[in-house]
Amino acid sequence: MKPENKPLYAAVHAAEFPAQTLQRLRPELQPDAIAVLDGRAPVETICSLNRRARQKGAALGMTRLEAESIPGLRLFPRSAENEDAARMALLECAAHFSPRLEDKSQGTACVCMLDITGTERLFGPPETLAERLRAALVAAGFRTSVAVSSNFHAARLKAAATRGITVIPANQEADALAKLPVELLGLAPEQTEIFVMWGVLTLGELAALPQVELVTRLGAQAAELRELARGALPHTFQPIEREFTLKEVCEFETPVDQSDSLLFVGARMIDCLVARAGARALSLASLQVQMKLEGEHAYRRVIRPAIPTTDRKFLLKLLQLEIAAHPPQAAVLSLTLSAEAGQSIKVQLGLFAPQTPDPSRLDITIARLKAIAGEDRVGSPVLEDTHRPGSFRMEHFSVANMQSSAAESNAPAQTRMALRRLRPPVPVRVELRDGKPVVFRDNERRFKVDAAYGPWKSSGCWWCDDGWNTEEWDVLAETSDGSSVACVLVRNVDVQSAATTPAYEHSIWQLEAFYD
Amino acid sequence: MPSATALRIQIEHTLERRFPAALTPVPRTIRETTPTGVSEVDKLLEGGLPVGAISEVTGPESSGRTSLAISFLARTTEEGRVCAWVDADDAFDAESAAASGVSLNQLLWVRCGSAGKLPKGKPYARLDQAIRATDLLLQAGGFAALVLDLGSTSAEYGLRIPLATWFRFRQAADRTRCSLLVLSQAPLAQSSAAVVLECAPLCAKTRDETVLSGYSYEVRSGRQRFTPALATARKPPASTWSATGTWEREKRA
Structure with missing residues (x-):
């Protein structure tokens, strides 16, 4: 096999993913000690927590009662929807480096495997790729560890056990994994017990055991464990079919009744959506705002800019005006922003073309006018096809699809009485x-x-x-x-x-x- | 013997304290104008309504203000430009505008004072809406013409609009090159208006004494800020023009 055809895998491991998901959309939580509770009330337990929470004495498996006794620890419920949206964002970010991705998430960790075979010409050596990959993930709000290896499982195990970036040279997988604990293999309790009894605590010690004797004592599965420990277990890559959905979800710990607080979170969500769409050279054609309100009420509005855009401030202003014009009728429990991607419009302006309002700015102006005069009282009049006197309807005014009547004049020669x-x-x-x-x-x-x-x-x-x-x-x-x-x-x-x-x-x- | 130039400089120097540059003609700025579509009015205004300035068309009901404004919009939209109509009294008739040649898809209509929500006889809320809407549209830019229709609002209320508002409108119109046309019963913008036209009804025209076929109007130039006083004096102060009913057949050459 030629060196350039040798498989190469990068593993991205985002530990404590539920906690990271919360902090990603709400940067104000970064300095706080936070823990995520999972399970049915009142027997919820901590399933994920950040470093500051550990420093305060919190630990995985603690009950709500125990956690609440720790001063300064903020508790949040686990949200599957929120994690799915964040996982989608992480995969989206990783997809910039390789189109072949495999999702190997387990427990509270989000693990994404990338097949980076043959990407040296694009991104340079594996070290450079790993650095760029990690930097991109940090920019997207994820703290991850990255490991690169020619063996799929070696990269996965190394990323799970170490922090930062690790590149395992070819044929040195066994050495790189030697000091890692055997618990990383996801052993059954009885297997763990046997290994502890034998004094086998690291992967290096497991790899050193003779295969035949090991299989004789633990069965055929032991051979696979030994290969894993040696970093030599083969893997058939199963790339996922990624569905490109632009969706961000944020659930609040307490119901929010102020629009400013919503917009604070909404701004960060719009940033993420715009960045994800922009990475594919796309713009946001529409923005769907969904809120879960207290009392099982739902709120849903759709914002459609005149032209697809990636202007964050403009979208945020539209969101603000929409919420001001149609405020939610109860306190908000969760906010979901989902966007529809569209192609950016490229218009060649002419030197002698008549002056028209900027479509984006006009959208904001019309939204403000609607707030002043009323929803159905601003627009362009369209005559109805009827003989009824004074019959017309109002349509949305837009300059994007305006057909200029400059060429065909329908103005009468005489001035008409109005x-x-x-x-x-x-x-x-x-x-x-x-x-x-x-x-x-x-x-x-x-x-x-x-x-x-x-x-x-x-x-x-x-x-x-x-x-x-x-x-x-x-x-x-x-x-x-x-x-x-x-x-x-x-x-x-x-x-x-x-x-x-x-x-x-x-x-x-x-x-x-x-x-x- | 001193030359004419030397004499001029000497005289100007002597009179400098009282009349600066006494013998030097003041440079005249040629303002860009947009024709109104009514030839008599364009002749009176030396081209049309000024671009980037406030023009006022004043007069009582049936004095031709709205017809003139709609004719102006028809000419503007004909060039592919975008216009807006801020309707303080919700009086705009889309059928008349379409019959006059206004391209309705190039017209943004803001209908102030939602019916039934504002108390009748108290136009302050509608006025406030109209002024705020005008402010927004002027600041947004891109509109070639903007009509602020206060034609059915009593002058008593219109005169209470602060002068600072008109100063702001003048600045914004100048910056965005928008012709702001104000329809009212009396001049409101005072010194901020570049042109004031005073309209009055003259007489009706009928066909066979059975059908109203048109109306004649008188228009008088009350104020033209950008025209020198000498030039204005030679021009006719007033003119007449007429409009025909939308049901009348167009005369063809």
Whole structure:
């Protein structure tokens, strides 16, 4: 076998993963002594803890009662969802160095094996790769140990037993593993007992035992243990099919009712999501905010920027405005941010292209405008396909998909009279002469009609509840203060009643708009 | 005999304390303008409404303010630019705008004062919303034109808008090159306005005395900050223009 074809594996071992997961998204916990409790209340026990917690006297297996008696120790419940999201982030980070990954996590440790065969040209010698890998993991918020070896199991065992970076030279696996304790092999209790009775405490001592006699006494499995101890057990690599999901979860120790606290955690989560998407040259097309609230309530909002972006501050601002516009109705137990990746948009701007708002900034402006005026009162008007007067709907305003009408002008040659609508229309009392209005008045003013043109009848949707049947008059009138106005008077006829009785008996006069 | 230049310098030096640069013509800044789409008004304004400044169109109801503003937006959106309409009274009619040629997908409409939520007859909340929205849009930049529609708000309330607000709007409009058009019943922005147009209704036009076909308006230039006084004096102070109904057929050459 050529040297470059010889397999090479890197093992990443993140010990005390539940505790690390908590500290990753909440850097303010770094200086604290924290312990993670697992199990059913009230018999929970500590399953993971950090170094400061050990210094304070905490240990694995302690009950909640014992742990609570230690001053300064902060206790958190274990969250499988949180750990899954963190494990996904760790694998994502490791995938930058090799596409072939195998997840060998066990217990509270997260172990990721990388097949780094043939990566020397990309990352240099194994020492350099290991350093870069560990630095990348530290940047992602994980404290790990890394071991590199040509034997899969040797790398795994060495990473689990030592801190920092270890590179085992080829054919020296047995020496590198010699001083490690036999407990690393994950022995059954009876096997451990036998080895203790024999005085075999290290892998070196186990490897030195004769194979035939060992198998005779412990069975066929002993041969595998001996090969493991010698660093010579072969392994068929089983790469995982990684699913690329951008998701970050944070569960709080106590319910959070202040949006600032949520945003503090949310900022770190957005940072992680952006970094993970950016590593694949992707942007965040949408951000889904989910919260678990007190009282089994759920909160879910989706933030869709106008264009996919990796701007952390911009996304955080959108999150802040979204939470301010739609605050959760109860205290928050956990926050989940999941993102949808999208391609970054590359636009070639022209020197002579008209000035348009920056899409990202416009998103924030529109969100602020919605907070001021109302959710459905900011946008671009779109006319409905109906003859109903004044019918329109509001759509989200965006410059990203705007089709410029510069090429095809639809502006009329003459200036048109525009209407100023009164919303809602003002009811007026009308005096008629020969069927035409001569005087009408609202609650404030009296209008003397100079000329009335009409009626222009319009009706529709008579087959359903929201039908209309109107008579429209264009009226030139003089107000009580002497000014002239041109306005639109509308007589609404009740569609249902008009079928049985004369229309004027069920009509309502309204001042609908002014020509201005 | 001293030359004309020497004489000029000597006179200017003598009068320097009272009239600095007395005989040197003041350099005139040519301001960029955007046509309103109404030729009579463009002629009155020497090109159109100034870019990056506040213009006020004032007058009572039915004086053609909204038609003029919509015509201006139609011309602006025709060039592919983006506009905004901050509607303090929720009076904007999208059908009229579309009929006048405004590209609605290039128009951001902010409808202040959600119906039923604000007390009637107390426009302060709506005014406050409109001013805050205008502030945000001016600061955001990128809008070629922004219409602040206070046309149905009584001057009594509009005049209570602090002058500092208009100063801020003027600065922001200048920085972002946005034409801020204010529709109101009376001039509100005072010295911050570059142009003030006073509109008034003239007469209605009818077809066969049965259909209202159009309306004539009078427009008077109340203030033009960027035009020298001498030049203004020679120009006609007022002009008339007319608008036709959206139902009228367009005259073709």
